[in-house]
Amino acid sequence: MSSLDAFAAGKLAALDARHQRRTLVPTARLSGPWLEREGKRFISFSCNDYLNFSTDPRVKAAAIRAVEQHGTGAGGSRLITGNHPLIEELERRLASLKGTEAACVFGSGYLANVGIIPTLAGRDSLVLVDELAHNCINAGAQMAQGAVLRFAHNDLGDLERLLREHRGHHAHVLVVTDGVFSMDGDLAPLEAMGALCAEHDAWLMADDAHGIGVLGGGRGSAHVGAKMARVPLQMGTLSKAIGSYGAYLCASQPVIDLMKTRARTLVYSTGLPPAAIGAALEALNIIESEPDYCALPVEKARRFTRALNLAPAESPVVPVILGPETRALEAQRLLAEAGFLVAAIRPPTVPAGTSRLRFAFSAGHEDADIDRVAALLRERVL
Numbered sequence: 001m002s003s004l005d006a007f008a009a010g011k012l013a014a015l016d017a018r019h020q021r022r023t024l025v026p027t028a029r030l031s032g033p034w035l036e037r038e039g040k041r042f043i044s045f046s047c048n049d050y051l052n053f054s055t056d057p058r059v060k061a062a063a064i065r066a067v068e069q070h071g072t073g074a075g076g077s078r079l080i081t082g083n084h085p086l087i088e089e090l091e092r093r094l095a096s097l098k099g100t101e102a103a104c105v106f107g108s109g110y111l112a113n114v115g116i117i118p119t120l121a122g123r124d125s126l127v128l129v130d131e132l133a134h135n136c137i138n139a140g141a142q143m144a145q146g147a148v149l150r151f152a153h154n155d156l157g158d159l160e161r162l163l164r165e166h167r168g169h170h171a172h173v174l175v176v177t178d179g180v181f182s183m184d185g186d187l188a189p190l191e192a193m194g195a196l197c198a199e200h201d202a203w204l205m206a207d208d209a210h211g212i213g214v215l216g217g218g219r220g221s222a223h224v225g226a227k228m229a230r231v232p233l234q235m236g237t238l239s240k241a242i243g244s245y246g247a248y249l250c251a252s253q254p255v256i257d258l259m260k261t262r263a264r265t266l267v268y269s270t271g272l273p274p275a276a277i278g279a280a281l282e283a284l285n286i287i288e289s290e291p292d293y294c295a296l297p298v299e300k301a302r303r304f305t306r307a308l309n310l311a312p313a314e315s316p317v318v319p320v321i322l323g324p325e326t327r328a329l330e331a332q333r334l335l336a337e338a339g340f341l342v343a344a345i346r347p348p349t350v351p352a353g354t355s356r357l358r359f360a361f362s363a364g365h366e367d368a369d370i371d372r373v374a375a376l377l378r379e380r381v382l
């Protein structure tokens with residue numbers, strides 16, 4: 001065995017020993033929440049396609065039209081020749097949806113966070129990150145090469161303490177949180193956080209990957225309260241409720257202009273393919289014209305939390321915490337036997353002892369199926 005293969009095999013063996021080796025399973029998307037895996041059809045409670053746009057005939061037709069007009073690939077970085085007209089149209093539409101001066105589209109949510117954070121924070125900066133923030137926020141903070149501190153999850157008191165202690169020692173402070181936490185489905189207190197950050201001249205960035213399209217009439221988690229939260233950096237992805245691929249930052253014109261000239265994952269990476277942008281534009285058309293439809297995923301999630309006597313869902317994501325990994329895996333197997341695909345989420349994605357089933361609800365879930373899966377959990381798992 002070569003030293004390279006021995007290295008990889010050694011790593012895999014260590015992951016096996018910690019039950020952390022994962023494998024990929026080919027999965028065909030059908031329509032709505034339906035999937036096919038290993039010859040069997042399932043109702044999926046694991047997709048982030050909250051509005052089922054990725055198989056919506058209107059969205060698919062828009063993607064096809066975009067390919068016919070603009071081809072399959074952008075052909076270069078946006079700063080060279082990859083800035084096709086659909087990208088700029090999408091940026092205008094996103095800025096208008098989010099109520100900001102401008103917007104910038106990135107290759108994916110992961111690429112956006114590892115591009116945006118180091119562009120705004122350098123060696124003289126402090127990045128304050130919620131302890132449960134998504135992996136790509138932490139990756140971006142690390143790449144910033146300045147100081148990074150974590151505040152207790154959604155804890156405004158802890159954030160305020162850190163701001164008071166550290167604000168004076170850094171040229172800039174960037175505070176980053178998920179708008180909707182991807183593994184717990186809870187929301188960040190963005191209104192209060194925005195006010196606190198403004199008071200300390202810290203810049204608040206919220207990653208609304210799981211909020212756009214489904215919260216605040218489709219405008220996202222900064223828009224759930226009576227007035228828009230003060231979040232000068234609204235980031236999110238096009239890969240979940242929007243049903244496409246790519247990501248965005250909505251912010252002021254100077255911030256967006258800076259991203260377009262300095263964010264490394266934008267400058268050195270190819271522009272998004274026209275199909276992805278065409279699909280996203282059509283998804284925004286539907287979101288803007290059908291607010292009742294956008295509310296469905298959270299309504300479905302609330303039906304489920306009512307059936308299980310859990311705290312009312314705040315987003316389409318609902319965790320059912322089971323504790324040990326074995327319990328989560330056994331529950332996953334049992335539900336799969338009944339035709340429901342639900343992700344068992346285990347360490348290191350979540351803290352040890354909090355393994356869970358993570359349910360993600362979409363507009364297309366039938367009430368009867370939600371009731372059936374809840375009954376199965378009550379009778380056989382909880």
Ligand code: PMP
Pocket residue numbers: 108109110111134136178182207209210237238239246247
């Ligand atoms: N941020 C959050 C909160 C996410 O849940 C995800 C997706 N898992 C991402 C960013 C990454 O987005 P993308 O899949 O578009 O890379």
